[in-house]
Amino acid sequence: MRPRVALAAAGAVAVVAALGACSKNTGDQGGNKDTIHTQSGGIGNAADSKGPAAPVPGAKKGGTIYLVQEKDFEHLDPQRIYVNNAQVFSRLFSRQLTAFVDDPKTHQSTLVGDLATDPGKDTSGGKCTSWRFTLKDGLKYDDGSPITAADVAYGVARSFSPDLADGPHYIQQWLADSVQGYNKSYHGPYDGAPLVPPGVTVAGKTITFTFKHPHCDMPYAASWGTTSPVQKAKDTKTRYDLHPVSTGPYKIEKYSKDTSIVLSRNKYWDPATDPLRHQYADHFQVEIGPDAVQQTNRMMASNGNDAYGIMQASGGVDPTLVKKVQSDPSLKSRTLSGYTQFVWYLAINNQRITDLKVRQALNYGLDKRAFIQALGGPAKGEPAGTLESPTTNGYQKYDAYPYNPQKAKQLLAGKHLKFVYAYGNTDNGQKQATVVQDSLQKIGVQVVLKPIDAANYYTEISKNHNPYDLYLAGWGSDWPSGSTIIPPVFDGRTIIPVGNNDYSYFANSDVSKRIDEINLLPADKAAPEWAKLDKEIMTKYAPLVPFYYQKEYTLIGSKVGGVALGLSSGWPEYTSAFAK
Template sequence: MKRRGIARTTAMAMAAAMILTACGGGGGGNTDQSANAPTGGSAQTATDNGGSGEITKTDIVVGMGADVVTLDPAGQQDTTSGVLIHHVYSTLMDIDEEGNLVPDLAESYEMKSDTEYTFKLREDACFSDGTPVTAKDVKFTFDRAKDMPKTKSNTSKIAEVIADDDYHVTFKLTQPYAAFKTIATQTNLSIVSEAAVTAAGDAYGDVDNVLGSGEFTVTEWVPNDHYILTKNEKYWGEEPIATSITVRVIPEGSARTIALEAGEVDLVWNVDPTDCANVEANSDVTLLSQPSSSIEYLGMNTTKEKFSDERVRQAINYALDKQTFVDTIVEGRGTVANSYINSTIPGWSEEEEAYPYDPEKAKELLAEAGYPNGFECSLYVNGDVRTRSAQIVQAQLAEVGITVDISTYEWGAFLDSLNAGDHEMFILGWSNTSFDADGSTYQLFYSENHGATGNRAFLTDEKVDELIIAAQKESDDTKRMGLYKELQDRLHEISPWCPLYYKYDNVGVRADLKGFKLHKGAQHYLGNCHYEK
């Protein structure tokens, strides 16, 4: 579990009767996973490698491939910023390492009807300045989130939030929403202090005014270089072992691995697949791997003229050999994505078939759409790995007459461009940390969620909208999974994306680092990392 250990397990057992799971980022149990384990080497699955010796070092240095975009939860929708927010703030509920829904600030909840939930808050929780976390802060957080582009989809079904007293808060929904309890786990709905945000105004999110209730506080942030988290001495739960966590931004994958091997960093959050074998071969370091809850995909802006025709989008799906991406980009550490939902998420359909590699079929469809000689278009990416993927896309689409111009951006600028709809095509990943199929569909494909909210294909499709809302309202698990099967069929037909692959999470650690454990939704907790004699 991320925090609070045994106490949290007990709280979960006490609340179990009130936790109703429809299935469920990232997750909430799992369906059978289609991905095979990586072959060869000494890769390990998630293990808690804590020990019982004398602790000798608690200042931890981590290598990350990109910088955070924001320190304000309501401005976060990227996984990189989510790492910081997960350590600095707390949410009402959480997802543990195994993908289960567990208490966090809320020690329990009651589902009074299919449109009303009441959460009971812990009475000992406080922010890092010592002020208590109350129902008013929860109400403020969710009311504020309803007006923020990156959180409005998560709060769109909330009609009213009522602070019943200091430690009870009631949510009244506009409709039945089966995934609502997992919404309360999202890092961009981490609870903020009403007093701190009100005092800071638009400046909230600067290092000197961030106020969370998590295990750490942010004490320094030098954009595109590093940030430092320091133990929150007023944290209300189980005390973390790490005293400080310094996260260094190292964009180039091999440079991160070299830093790990040289002992300059204790952990690399995201080891590039091309470097995994080197880590496995070095006895000073260890590679931890597991199937991720994410999907890597080529997205198409359906509002742009060339990509408004589904035959063009289908053609691109036929023109790309997805196995090539698995073999070369992740070096076999993943599987071809057959659907728009990751194979670890309940609701994923194994019956869906990925588009076969068929360049001649692609040419036929392009001709039918009025492009017998192909066309020119742009492709936006960020980072080394996705640049390599873009080069494969460029080469394979050239075979069917499509000329692709690649533009590579820094992470923040990349997201800004996608949110503005400047792009024609883009390569991105989506991690479902909620382990509910709603987290793989609503933000990404619902017509009211264009741009920053998540629908960067700018898709508008009446049938897709209808199925998404029907699945949200359905409380019968079997029927709900059937609706997600229909939704995957429809998305496959209209092809706003070309799903590429389901990858593995690969984390590199120093071989003698203790206290780290992989999280199924890649929300790895760093607070217990340390060294011993």
């Protein structure tokens, strides 16, 4: 979850116990019977956290892997990353306290220590109020200087800055014991403030997080960029986006904003410390500009450098070319497909659309299947009725508002409404916006289309009191629990001036109270309660329109090996990529 998902052309006790098995859906999924897997196989141990990563069969060193994408990454500063394409790319040059290691064969993912010697130790006697992480030996930045626990603490500290508020807020909120205004009293290490945030202590190679209330998901939260180490002397604040210092197998050699990025080997990265990453390719090169059609055609042809390419269009193959790809058996081995943990939805700005009946009408009146056809058909998505993805532990299927234009008109009772729909300004974003416009026009709602630069899309819709009524957004669990879906997206206490994840700006005290209650439950008991709250939110308040469960359907070049869809990211993962 990621997390926020790149534009489609557009947080409990004993977590591990509840996550051991994969779940399957063997029913008809709109013509495409894909297997749905949970994201995680559980939490590993110190042995699992040791490097080097298991070798990839057939892998060899050398060559360049080419990533082809239409728009630049929103952020490369690890503390600011909360979109899955940037999250995956950053794994090449950024490490955190913990990380997920995927097993493509079993479709399970294990949380291990990355910079840390293990996934974290609960030092509060099972109360989950104090977590200690110890850094491994031999960790270095790309300039050869040692990575320290103090640097990790400083990275956490800078994530409190209002200027760097784009990333996840779990750890900040837990340390501040506040879901709203987590940086009210401590707002980062700038302007003479302490370099270590309240609740964090550093002793030699250890860093300890102490919370007032239980947070048993801390090992998972520590896998996000919040815990990326940053050297104070090299912190350029908002400009850190342009050249974050490397802690992974690659470093940024050249970055031309909106044009290209080149990564080269980091000679100070020690594979003996890393259970996740490899350093097979000499370089990774990002080309920014080609749209989804161009990417698809180039990967199909697989000529020249494109034979070593990975397309980076969210959702993958362009909708107009899905059938062509499906009908070519030679492309099957180069196709990555399957469910992700993301649910896309039409966010309804509850600050602007306050009438429940109108929000319910929008739910009844949105033609989800027409939109999915515009995406490219069932290979790209399945109509959604829930806030949680089917891959989420405890998921319960329901649909409170099956498509019914007549019911929508009855709820509107002749009202003449005019709403502004904002969308990412790409070719597919424009086409999909028209589908939304046409669909809602049929129930008597006039929709004015407002394009937003795709690279800044989430920045714009995450601004409190933004001027838009409706907009598309995607959300997936940050780790396999409803605690990373319902609280960040539907707890109104999290709403801040900028960097919001509650894109509907939905705030309800009863829902917030229930969130607090469920957060105190063990994972196995919390999972069904999150699902119940999911249904309650939709049936009572209809704050948004669940649109579709995303499926990835993408292509790689004929000479690319070691790439699979990430179970925790829903995106092609490059940490094992090699040039054949």
